[in-house]
Amino acid sequence: MDINDARAALTVFGFVCFIGIALWAYSGRARKGFDEAALLPFSEDDLPVPDAGRQTKEGNKNG
Numbered sequence: 001m002d003i004n005d006a007r008a009a010l011t012v013f014g015f016v017c018f019i020g021i022a023l024w025a026y027s028g029r030a031r032k033g034f035d036e037a038a039l040l041p042f043s044e045d046d047l048p049v050p051d052a053g054r055q056t057k058e059g060n061k062n063g
Helices: 005-027 028-038
Strands: none
Touching: 005 028
C-alpha cells in the first residue's frame, strides 16, 4: 500500500462522512431541533441595553 492508496481511502472516508452528515442534517428527526434553534434569538425577553459609553444630562454630573 503506497501513499496514493492511503489518499484515496481517506478521500472516500471523507466523502462517506460528508454524505452521512448531510443525510442527518436533512432528516426529519433533526428538523425539530433545528427549528427550535432557529427561533432562539426571538425567544428572549427584551433586555435593557447597558448605558456604557452613553452620556446624558442626568448621568454626567461630575463637574
